[in-house]
Amino acid sequence: MRVLTRRKFLRTGILGGLAAPWLGRGAAFAQNETVGSAAGFHEGISDDEILLGTSAAFSGPSRGLGIELYRGAQAFFNRVNEQGGVGGRRIALRLYDDGYQPVPSVQNTMELLLQDQVFALFGYVGTPTVTRVLPILKKFQEENVYMFFPFTGAQPQREPPYGEFAFNLRASYREETAGLVENFLRIGRRRIAVFYQADAYGRSGWAGVREALGARGEQIVGEATYTRGAAYGRSMGEQVEILRNVSPDAVICIGAYGACAAFLRDAIDFGLEVPIANLSFVGSENLLQLITDSVDDSERYTRYLVNSQVVPSYEDESIPVVREYAELMDRYQPEVPEPLRQPDYVPFDRSFVSLEGFVNAKMLVEILNRMGDSPGRARLEQAVFTVRDYDLGIGEMVSFSEQRRQGMQRLYYTVVDKGRFVPLDDWQARFG
Amino acid sequence: MKLNMNVQKLFRRPLFGIFLLFGIIAVSTSWVCIATVDSQLSEEYESNSRGIAQTIADASVDIILNRDLSALQSLIDQFLEIQGISYIYIVNEDGEFLAHTFVPGIPGEILASDPANTDTVERVLAGADSFVEVGSPILAGVAGSVHIGMDKSVITLKIQQAVGRQMYLISSIFLVGIIAAIMLMNLAARPVEHLLAYAVQLARAEREGEPAPGALLERDDEAGQLARLLLYFSRVADPEKAGALAQPEAS
Numbered sequence A: 001m002r003v004l005t006r007r008k009f010l011r012t013g014i015l016g017g018l019a020a021p022w023l024g025r026g027a028a029f030a031q032n033e034t035v036g037s038a039a040g041f042h043e044g045i046s047d048d049e050i051l052l053g054t055s056a057a058f059s060g061p062s063r064g065l066g067i068e069l070y071r072g073a074q075a076f077f078n079r080v081n082e083q084g085g086v087g088g089r090r091i092a093l094r095l096y097d098d099g100y101q102p103v104p105s106v107q108n109t110m111e112l113l114l115q116d117q118v119f120a121l122f123g124y125v126g127t128p129t130v131t132r133v134l135p136i137l138k139k140f141q142e143e144n145v146y147m148f149f150p151f152t153g154a155q156p157q158r159e160p161p162y163g164e165f166a167f168n169l170r171a172s173y174r175e176e177t178a179g180l181v182e183n184f185l186r187i188g189r190r191r192i193a194v195f196y197q198a199d200a201y202g203r204s205g206w207a208g209v210r211e212a213l214g215a216r217g218e219q220i221v222g223e224a225t226y227t228r229g230a231a232y233g234r235s236m237g238e239q240v241e242i243l244r245n246v247s248p249d250a251v252i253c254i255g256a257y258g259a260c261a262a263f264l265r266d267a268i269d270f271g272l273e274v275p276i277a278n279l280s281f282v283g284s285e286n287l288l289q290l291i292t293d294s295v296d297d298s299e300r301y302t303r304y305l306v307n308s309q310v311v312p313s314y315e316d317e318s319i320p321v322v323r324e325y326a327e328l329m330d331r332y333q334p335e336v337p338e339p340l341r342q343p344d345y346v347p348f349d350r351s352f353v354s355l356e357g358f359v360n361a362k363m364l365v366e367i368l369n370r371m372g373d374s375p376g377r378a379r380l381e382q383a384v385f386t387v388r389d390y391d392l393g394i395g396e397m398v399s400f401s402e403q404r405r406q407g408m409q410r411l412y413y414t415v416v417d418k419g420r421f422v423p424l425d426d427w428q429a430r431f432g
Numbered sequence B: 001m002k003l004n005m006n007v008q009k010l011f012r013r014p015l016f017g018i019f020l021l022f023g024i025i026a027v028s029t030s031w032v033c034i035a036t037v038d039s040q041l042s043e044e045y046e047s048n049s050r051g052i053a054q055t056i057a058d059a060s061v062d063i064i065l066n067r068d069l070s071a072l073q074s075l076i077d078q079f080l081e082i083q084g085i086s087y088i089y090i091v092n093e094d095g096e097f098l099a100h101t102f103v104p105g106i107p108g109e110i111l112a113s114d115p116a117n118t119d120t121v122e123r124v125l126a127g128a129d130s131f132v133e134v135g136s137p138i139l140a141g142v143a144g145s146v147h148i149g150m151d152k153s154v155i156t157l158k159i160q161q162a163v164g165r166q167m168y169l170i171s172s173i174f175l176v177g178i179i180a181a182i183m184l185m186n187l188a189a190r191p192v193e194h195l196l197a198y199a200v201q202l203a204r205a206e207r208e209g210e211p212a213p214g215a216l217l218e219r220d221d222e223a224g225q226l227a228r229l230l231l232y233f234s235r236v237a238d239p240e241k242a243g244a245l246a247q248p249e250a251s
Helices: A006-026 A063-082 A102-115 A127-139 A173-186 A200-215 A237-244 A257-269 A284-294 A298-302 A320-332 A352-369 A377-385 A427-431 B009-066 B069-079 B152-208 B222-237 B239-250
Strands: A032-034 A049-056 A090-097 A120-122 A192-197 A222-226 A250-254 A276-278 A305-309 A412-417 A420-423 B085-091 B097-100 B121-124 B130-137 B145-151
Touching: A049 A063, A049 A102, A063 A090, A063 A284, A063 A320, A063 A352, A090 A102, A102 A127, A127 A200, A127 B069, A173 A200, A173 A250, A173 A305, A173 A412, A173 A427, A192 A200, A192 A237, A192 A257, A200 A250, A200 B069, A222 A237, A237 A257, A250 A257, A257 A276, A257 A284, A257 A298, A284 A298, A284 A305, A284 A352, A284 A420, A298 A412, A320 A352, A352 A377, B009 B069, B009 B085, B009 B130, B009 B145, B009 B152, B069 B085, B069 B097, B130 B152, B145 B152, B152 B222
Parallel strands: A049 A090, A049 A120, A192 A222, A192 A250, A250 A276, A276 A305
Antiparallel strands: A032 A090, A305 A412, A412 A420, B085 B097, B085 B145, B121 B130, B130 B145
8 A cells, every 4th residue: 555654745745736837738748658557556666566667759750769779678578577577566667758858858757756656767768858857866866766777878877966866787978989989090080070969968979079089189170960859851961061171080970860860871972981980879770771761872871880889789699688689579579559659660670779678677677676575766776786797698797886877888889781780890991 | 970081172281290290200219119129128138148148157167077068068958948049158268169059060150259258249150140149257267158149030029029019009099190180170171161162152142143142141150250251242342232231331
């Protein structure tokens, strides 16, 4: 039975009052779907269910990211639920669509915490959304609300003052950009330009490139931006022109698949034939599909493409977690629940993003298992800190501690060969 | 009752004068309105923007010194949602752009300007509108500065709206005033019309030897007096009637 103390009642009432305008407005465009439900919740947990809350992009130009991340996670949760759940409790997800926009993500989060009373936040997508949600977590810190494994490598959820309210599994953008810069410099490509989304995500990547170059005595030679939400149909000619004028040896893109695919297309069309790198957030398969579906000679365009990834290739079934992922994706073929389903979106059988969602879910279930028979938010953080050198089956041991709130660091680089992403082993041979 | 909007020749000049007067009032009040709204709105926008720049500058110190620049970008993105603010950029003490909101890139005019200057400046950016830019130093300038660009077209639009409303009001008053003036003038002109008609009837009666019309002679206003005077002059001009007029005096 749900226990509502006087203090909690007052706090909920006050926060509810403060949040009323948000909730009222949020209802106008927030769609939601609970996968499973149960009565008698306390802190998002009932006798037979653990309720997690998600706000992600299920619509708009970046919908592929939210959809694929959810599908990967749901594949693992389906298996867990089929086997009896965590300590006899099924895992349910309360889903909201924020369209990769900050204001809806804040509204959705207030709804998840005040209305739905979820156990924890899980599977959020994007830097501009997550950075705006972090202060809410601080506001609810006495309620022990944590965010698990957001699909962003930005710093704000990795460092004070909000780092203590989030746990990250993937490598950071700082690590991704440093890796790209290091590899480009190693093969003699010193003039590095940046094409980025004009928001917190783009700035995070830009700052990573700047820092990595600065550490090696170099600096960004040119930069161009685009507005968040730009679709593939938009021309990036102006941006290409700006960067072409500084004659870069390589361009690092910090964006989502629609805009980055448009930039790649226009760059090649305008003769900017240099390596064009993307971060893991881009949504590699979505990007590649846009290119291959719209140009005749797609190899000419993808020859210069290099994407960094935070999970290994989903085709490398020598890796245990990839085998497990492939098996469960095939078995469950998860789809986004009906109210959020996009009829014109065809999901990928496999993708880096859904693999990341799968790995995130696997890690979270392990943490939930570590809470024992009487799970509660208050025990959650300590349960995370018991994860030391845990083998997720990904080839890298995962550890968390008070000082270490990011589980993995490994990066993988991929290029396109015969229409699919393959590991990049030799930078010199490919781009030297 | 049918409204007669024909203006008597007698009153065309006064009516033109009224038109002219209204025109002068409309132009002068609009000019004063434009000047006042422009000045007040510009001052208000500048003051608000300077306040926002100061707020960002104060909030930026901790971020610049301790945190990732994505937090700085997130901060300025929120302020960009305020109406009238078109761009924001933050430079460090070396003039390096740490965060900005420009798409597709930082304009050349801004790259070429002095980033340490936090005075109010007017900018015309290529391919864009005119802007008023205000700045605020971060940590007295040792950590850089915040710059905010306000779109002048927003101020222009507000001026147009204010002047438009005023012109609408003046035009309405002008229209009502002109209709009222024409009606009043026609009312004032009616005795003159009657007098004119009387004079014509009198002349016709004199020519055809008929008795003089008497309708207007009974009125006790100026029209009646003038009618009687006209009758008197017509009789004075006629020696027979003049004699008839003089006889009773002789007897």
